[in-house]
Amino acid sequence: MSPMGVTLQIQDTHVMMDNGLLQVTLSNPGGLVTGIRFNGIDNVLEVQNEEGNRGYWDLVWADPGSAGTKGIFDVIQGTSFNVIVEDEDQVEISFTRSWNPSLQGKQVPLNIDKRFIMLRGCSGFYSYGIYEHLQDWPGFNMAETRIAFKLRKDKFQYMAMADDRQRIMPMPDDRLQGRCQPLAYPEAVLLTKPINSDLKGEVDDKYQYSCDDKDNKVHGWICTDPRVGFWQITPSDEFRTGGPVKQNLTSHVGPTTLAMFVSAHYSGEDLVPKIQDKEPWKKVFGPVFIYLNWAMESDDPLSLWEDAKAQMAIEVESWPYSFPASEDFPTTDERGSVSGTLLVKDPYIDEDYMSADSAYIGLALPGDAGSWQRESKGYQFWTRTDEDGNFTISDIRAGNYNLYAWVPGFIGDYKYDVDISITPGCDIDLGGIVYEPPRDGPTLWEIGIPDRSAAEFFVPDPDPKYINKVLVNKPDLRFRQYGLWDRYAELYPNTDLVYTVGVSDFRKDWFFAQVNRKKDSKTYQGTTWQIVFNLDEVDQSGTFKLRLALASATVAELQVRVNDPKANPPLFSSGVIGKDNSLARHGIHGLYWLYTVDVPGSLLVKGNNTIFLTQPRAATPWQNIMYDYIRLEAPPPSPSK
Structure with a gap:
């Protein structure tokens, strides 16, 4: 028996899509999702909320020239409703909002078209948005845009966003005065009188459920009576900003589920799109898939999570979708591909070319090497190389790009030296391409692993008073516990960290972030870390190279001094850098920075030397630096040697 066809009912104030599996009701012409009926639940969305606070697209915008990431919060309300496709196999509907000069300063200067699609036999619905800024319009900044769903708190209390991060969540009421203790910033609270007493004494903070976009493909909620799952599936990262390791929110207490498209989290203002006056710009966000599933009463509720992951894999395999009706969403035959083999050349490691194993390689708008991590206006297309460095990037939108890469195990960024033009149906084979990472001489010593993360360093156990139990006994997630910044002063009460090359172990002896020292409840002081190392010989006339790769920085300054802790000025200063806020947001990386410091041989001595790193x-x-990797190189040997 074939599934029931899709129907569309249009009323004065609402429209409803129905395929026999679920019914989705939206406001007309606003395009707000006001109801989702599924498997005996009249509405999975929070019926106690106003209709405008259940399921919606929103954005945060500011006038051009505005600094920071703040702005005007705007739930996007359509002013015109149109049927794009209506037959038994598919309904696609459109809710548009147009801009004109009379709205300047009152509304973001964008034409916005929100689309919703329901297919026959499909247990869910799709949504995508088309944002367009015309050439003669004024500019704006857009710090955030996303889709948000607020589910029924009496039904959806179990959240899953990864195999190792899923749990019964606190109720939204648990975050109200009288049931919790506010912590250092509004997002974090200590549960003191939660409705579910099992959660007493835990920290709740939505940022503990963030993850890299490359891993942020399915998350959502489970209702146990009846057994129903609500899942947000993002099958592609092409429309997200900042590349594959940009971090974003997922699901959190509400119960809330987010589809994040643009955000400044873990990056700051660098990833706020700044559309200039008279700059034409158009971008399609999505489609994303809202998937609902159900299980028998006798089934394990967690089978809904396993099924959601399986559905996510199907959606990823189906990308790019063939069914969106907008000409602004190209099908697979309107896209192109690029392939090749990435090799690494570093003669101080191996005289032969090395395969770039598991490298991240992708296309983004033209720019400098590494510019992709701060790119927020265009589309990006990424993959990983195999163990031999081979790669294929498929289904690339037509346009002009640069090819970028970075290789775990090596510092720096690769950029292919020729722009790449993608045309519909093209299949470009670049053959072998070579990355030569920064290198001037042989390694004298190194600290850490060059992988753009501080995860390999020492992450302390949290204060027992401030734990999230879902993160306990999971060493790879320990950095997501609350309050780790204050553990440094407890571990180093009187003097700062001293790392002795050849004796110390960075996994145990290098704190994951160079944080400030807590003096009392309201004051902090900067810190100076020391790297002590021995040199058997010193070329006094040569130049040594100190490579400093940073995984994150937050309103910090890195000063470098050699063998004189009071040298003024320091040998090197980064100036004030970074607005990642990764430490407070329980991240282990943000934006990547790479510095090379020339160290004159005259500053070094035979025997013991000390490099002083001051923040x-x-x-x-939360002002801090997370290091990725540090290396000291000797001067290159003379040709005679």
């Missing part, structure tokens, strides 16, 4: 900025506990 002096100390207005808040």
